[in-house]
Amino acid sequence: GQQVMQIPQYQHVQEGEDFTTYCNSSTTLSNIQWYKQRPGGHPVFLIQLVKSGEVKKQKRLTFQFGEAKKNSSLHITATQTTDVGTYFCADDSGTYKYIFGTGTRLKVLA
Amino acid sequence: GAGVSQSPRYKVAKRGQDVALRCDPISGHVSLFWYQQALGQGPEFLTYFQNEAQLDKSGLPSDRFFAERPEGSVSTLKIQRTQxxxxxxxxxxSSARRGVTEAFFGQGTRLTVV
Structure with a gap:
């Protein structure tokens, strides 16, 4: 079945540095959602990407959908301590059944 | 309510015990999902309801797992003979519509089987 891998698994950055997580799939992605989960918390929806090559921005966050729809990325500019958490991508595989990626755990050092 | 509410927040069960986990979705939301999240892993799909109809239960790990949403609002996930x-x-x-849309997660129930 479909596997959605994220790299890196962990990332430690100094506050103010940039951060990027990549989401790669063994099959063509359908609709990508990105979620953030704080330690001990629940996933919180960030954004949805639908179109090939789509780029969306939310303040310091930039989300991109690959041209071939087999990968996606989330880039955070000038990280802050509030960015700490695990970032998941999720693909709906053409249905309502979201397949979550393995996640990237971000730690920001002050 | 303002968000998705789950209860209990924590449950410790002895092996072999039956448990029932409750979910109160956002009022009026059509779609309801259950996911299982192991420590350090991403959520894994268990089952999906559209109103009261369980359209997909392919993620339930075994026949010890059972979910229902009889009136299209509150849902219960039951696990028999826990291991x-x-x-x-x-x-x-839960999400407001069918299909591709933003999902709102509850805080989750942490189940520990001893």
Missing amino acids: QEDSAVYLCA
Whole structure:
């Protein structure tokens, strides 16, 4: 079945540095959602990407959908301590059944 | 309510015990999902309801797992004869419409089987 891998698994950055997580799939992605989960918390929806090559921005966050729809990325500019958490991508595989990626755990050092 | 509510937040069960986990979705939300999240892993799909109809239960790990949403609002996930490998956080999510749309997650129920 479909596997959605994220790299890196962990990332430690100094506050103010940039951060990027990549989401790669063994099959063509359908609709990508990105979620953030704080330690001990629940996933919180960030954004949805639908179109090939789509780029969306939310303040310091930039989300991109690959041209071939087999990968996606989330880039955070000038990280802050509030960015700490695990970032998941999720693909709906053409249905309502979201397949979550393995996640990237971000730690920001002050 | 303002968000998705799950209860209990924590549950410790002895192996072999039956448990019932409750989810109160956002009022009026059509779609309801159950996910299982093991420590350090991403959520894994268990089952999906559209109103009261369970359209997909392909993610339920075994026939010990059963979910229902009889009136199209509150949902219950029941696990019979719990085993240690059932220990995980069980997340419920709801969304306003069918199809591709934002899902709102509850805080989850952390189940520990001893």
